[in-house]
Amino acid sequence: MVEEIAVLGAGSGGCATAADLSLRGYKVNLWNRSYDRIMPILKSGGIELTGRVRKQGFAKLNKITWGDHIKEAIQGVDVIIITVPAYGHEDVAVRCAPYLHDGQIIVLNPGYFSSLEFAKTLRSMGVKRRVKIAETSTLTYACRKVSPFKVDVIITTKFFLFCTFPSKDVEEAIDIFKQLYPSAIQAINVLEAFLNNPNPIVHPIGVLLNLGCIERLERFYFYKEGVTPSVAKVIQAIDNERLALCKALGFRQISTKERLIRGEYAKEGTIQEMYNKSVLGCIKAPSTIHSRYITEDIPYGLVTWASLGDLLKVLTPTMKSIIQLFSVITQTDYYEKGRTVKKLGISELNAEELNRFLAKGNT
């Protein structure tokens, strides 16, 4: 039975996770890299939780730490849930490595296919402890911070994939994780989970076709207003490219529409209608281009998918066009900066070999 949990990252996702699990009776520690963000929570001693959760109210936390004090947060816990952005996973791996112990389950939430790198970092730091590294396809809550220690849950994710790397370890891990999140669905491997992350499908293009507005500081609702007919058409094209990747790897082909319906985000309709009328309607568009919608979902999302496409001979012209335009706009070489199959050390594998590697942890 899970008793104690560490949540690493005190953004809206981390706060929702920590508060919800605490109110559900678990002992929860919260850690954040920077002091500034954790300070108001430290002062209040916990997080105020509202919205669509089992129990609303003030969630008292067990330990609240930051920066170099990660040991206090993770020592002795059963599950470590990491909610920092993908570009922070490596840093968290380095910080955690000295304090992990046998039997702990580390869940990258969402994973963005970071578990290969996470495992490699632990190995390179000489970690001998038998921990299990897992990923979810998407954050387990759609939520937003309404103040530095108040978070509002729009929906608890009803449909998401979960797997460990290597996937041979999945059974025990998913049994434990399902105590916390019963709706987790077992993926074939972490790559199947990653290919079902909705963020790279909708975030970058929603920003791109609304960038004029964003730069003129006109505020709008990202899904309710930002998903116009053209945005919806490009979402569909990206989705088709993503589904072709899933097919080439022998994975389920779960369309964005199917995910929106099964996740209870929206009722059946066109892509545009479904997003416009979804429960995510209250989410505002980012107010700047320096947002996770770009800084995470291009280098750790579309770049990885497009590079997988090159490896598997699946065409991804729409993904590549979006990457190219953001490369120009942010003056960043995302193939250099981002997570390609080459950087992951899997650029010599075919689909079968890749799946075998993800199952066993070695080729």
Next chain:
Amino acid sequence: MVEEIAVLGAGSGGCATAADLSLRGYKVNLWNRSYDRIMPILKSGGIELTGRVRKQGFAKLNKITWGDHIKEAIQGVDVIIITVPAYGHEDVAVRCAPYLHDGQIIVLNPGYFSSLEFAKTLRSMGVKRRVKIAETSTLTYACRKVSPFKVDVIITTKFFLFCTFPSKDVEEAIDIFKQLYPSAIQAINVLEAFLNNPNPIVHPIGVLLNLGCIERLERFYFYKEGVTPSVAKVIQAIDNERLALCKALGFRQISTKERLIRGEYAKEGTIQEMYNKSVLGCIKAPSTIHSRYITEDIPYGLVTWASLGDLLKVLTPTMKSIIQLFSVITQTDYYEKGRTVKKLGISELNAEELNRFLAKGNT
């Protein structure tokens, strides 16, 4: 001496051309394909001209015709100025062919590299008359219709290139055209003129990054508000790709900034500042995606440039990304629909052979 001129196309550019030349003392005939657009001008007998022109006022026109009555407009004139969109050039060539006569100068304004196709159409229709076919790099007026027979000129173009196809015929033609537009600059050939068309550089990307706004029916000024920092960065990237094409062909490398300054559109500054503060500030963004900014500047602009890039081994990743996204958005295969080097019959030539062909009219 030029006495009589035909203007084919009664959009804002055609109306400005017809009215300005009429008020400057030329005998001007105006033709338009559709009756609907010409009808108000036919009723009023001419066009009201305002703005930055030598002479404002009501310009009486000599003949006003439409549809199948093109003969009346072009017979006996010295110069035929064609202001229809690039996708209408072929149709106008077919309509004109039977009625052309020796010595006439046909000016595609702007040309979009249509003169090869125009010449081919005349040849295939058995035209033996010795006419000269020329192109301008850009429309000779920045203007907008304020009513169906009223046009306001924002600026008479101060800097544009002009050449005939083949360019060996240019001297006589430019002497005549300069009587009408003294600021015409002789280009090496029609391709150099086409590569200095500003529209494909700024129109598609200005629409793309503001498409959310356009589809939410929010009106904004295209240059004053629509050219945000990100739009400016992509304009610069497209400009660099275009300049690399110019270099590969041995043409002048006239940057967008230089053109804006020499054309008296704007004072020196950043690309964004120059557009935001340019004399074009009053031009509104298109209210729909079904605009010439897309339907002309993708298939007859960026597609031709990108396909030239492939021919000359010049990389055009930014142009190609914009084409790809609009292909998805408008569900159109622009390489199939648009004007590629293959369709132009020049896909087997290198830069030197291409320039020789454009000079002589045969390889």
